[in-house]
Amino acid sequence: MGTSLREGDTPPGDEANTTDSTSPTPILVKWDENEPANPFNWRTLYKAFITLQLGMLAMAASVGSSIMAPTDEKIQEVFHVGHEVSVLCISLYILGFAFGPLCWAPISELWGRRMSLLPPMLAVGLFSIGTATSKNIQSLLITRYFGGLFASSPVSNVGAIMGDIWKPKVRGTAVVFYALCVVGGPTLGPVIGASLTVNPHLGWRWTEYIQAIWTFTVAAIALFCLPETYGPVLLKRKAQRLRKETGNQAYYHPHERTKLSPKLILTKHLSRPLRMLFTEPMVTCIALYASFVYALLYMTLEVFPIVFAQHRGWSLVQSSLPFLALLVGVFMAMFVNLANQPRYARLVDAAGGKPVPEARCAPMAVGGIVFAIGLFWFGWTADPKIHWAAPVVAAVFIGAGFNIIFQQCINFLVDTYRIYAASATSANTFLRSALAASFPLAAAPMFNTMGVGPAMSLLGGVAVIAIPVPFLFMKYGVALRKMSKFAPVDDDVRKENRA
Structure with missing residues (x-):
């Protein structure tokens, strides 16, 4: 059964990797009550500014995933390749999203959030320039993959940073605005990319130059303005400061005694997201659900x-404008998720201030129903004989349903796994990105062979099958958390269940 963790406690499983202090009576450094250095005690306005920076970093990464979608024909023309190869510009970037988190999440839990965000974002800008200047299809595809690999850092880690600074009672509101950037990016990318591609003074290569400019800009702001937020790293620094100021070597924090070796990094830290994906039922189910809806978002490209x-027969720019309907749906989802906040706050108060992951499931259930409706609606109104407004409005439903589900999946995982939130969300990111990378490759053969209506109905049927998922978590969520090796459950502590 899960163990209770407070901010700054040693994560379960890390005790074996610490050494005793040289003092006969070591003093464990913890947060003092209402200590200003504790991220939870930072001013709300400052935390909002941090959230804005994180959202901009995530948007820079997510826009890059779709900004090259309208360049498909240009890529085929310039590099003399077929559609199957040109679509890899999208799929390989998303595939990078799958494998990057396996590295960035452990880094964030070992050396802090800044180290897992800023160097990767610098690399994203450099690889974007590499893509823009590519002279052959091989370099284009390689730079796109590595661009996605490094861009996965904010997408996978920002949810955990939200858990560092926002208390459960208000975290959902912060995640609403962050998720708007993550989900809104792929819907804005095609519109931006189409406008640049048809511009005779710019062209398709400027999709990546713009990506680089935006990435470098937000990364530079974060370099100077984004603080470290990870509790164990901050407490390690506090212990070091106390030893220096007092001369008392008894002060210590377990995180600074962590022993690192290539074997340990590979077998424990890098493998932790995968372990959670395959051994934690909650991570598995949430990841499967989120992966399906996330993959469908990229299939729309x-x-x-x-x-x-x-x-x-619409032009390139005209045919990209329906993506704005998805964005409208993404915005509308904000109101559903915000409407759940008062109810969630009441349940947190009743639980003594502890997170209540199951309270995130009601909006998720609403999102599942809306998403399924949107898929069927779009599929059977896509025929050119039907006015274009019908499938465009259906796209609003798809966008709204997707964003509701996506936001609540992030909230659920952060509430459930807390100090291991980065690994849990990375496991989710790995599976959903791996699936999303394959869907664009299958879209053209599937929809051209089956027809839009039948193909979308098949996907809608899967969405209907997934609707019971949040209801199952409402009923069995607490029992599953008690069985978890990583999720803290405050009413029952069993140390032997630690990882």
Whole structure:
């Protein structure tokens, strides 16, 4: 059964990696009550500014995943390749999203959040320039993959940083605005990319130059303005400061005694997200649900051109505008998630201030229903004989349902795993990105062979099957958390269940 963790406690499983203080009576450094250095005690306005920076970093990464979608024909023309190869510009970037978190999440839990964010974002800008200047298809695809690999850092780690600074009672509101940037990025990317591609003074390569400019800008701001937020790292620094100021070598924090070796990094820290994915039922189920809806979002990068350009004959820019309907749905999802906050706050108060992950499931259930409706609606109104407004409005439902589910999945994992939130969200990111990388490749053959209506109905049927997932978590969530090796459950502590 899960163990109770407070901010600054040694994560379960790390005790074996610490050494005793040289003092016969070591003094464990913890947060003092209402200590200003504790991220939970920072001013709300300052935490909002941090959240804004994180959102901009995440948007820089997520826009890059779709900004090259409208360049498909140009890539084929310039590099003399077919559609199957040109679509890899999208799929390989998203595939990088899958494998990057396995590295960035452990780094954030060992050396802090800044170290897991800022160097990777610098690399994203450099690889974007590499893509923009590519002279052959091989360099184009390689730089796109590594761009996604490094860009996965903010996408996978920001949810955990939210857990560092926002208390459970208000965290959901912060995640709403952060998720808007993560989810809104892929819907804005095609519109930006199409406008740049058709501009005779710019062209398709400027999609990546713009990506680099934006990434370097937000990374530079974060370099000077984004503080470290991870509790164990801050307490380690506090212990070092106390030893220096007092001369008393008894002060220590377990995090500074962590022994690192290549074997330990590989077998424990790098493997932790995968262990959680395959051994934690909650992570597995949430990841499968989030992966399906996330993959469908990226499938629209190929489906919308089929519906609006290929079937209706719209121009490149015109056929990218329906992505704004997805963005409208993403905005509308904010109101559903914000409406759940008063109810969630009451349940947290009733639980003595502890997170209540199951309280995140009601909006998730609403999102699942809305998402399924949107898929069926879009599929059977995509025919050119039907007015274009019908599938566009359906796209609003798809965007709203997706964002509701996505936000609540992040909230659920952060509430459930707390100090291991980075690993839990990274496990989720790994699976959903691996699936999302494959869906654009399958979209054209699937929709051109089956037809838009039947193909979308097949996906809608899967969405309907997934609707019971949040209801199951409402009923069995507490029991599953008690069985977890990583999730703290405050009403029952069993040390033998530690990882």
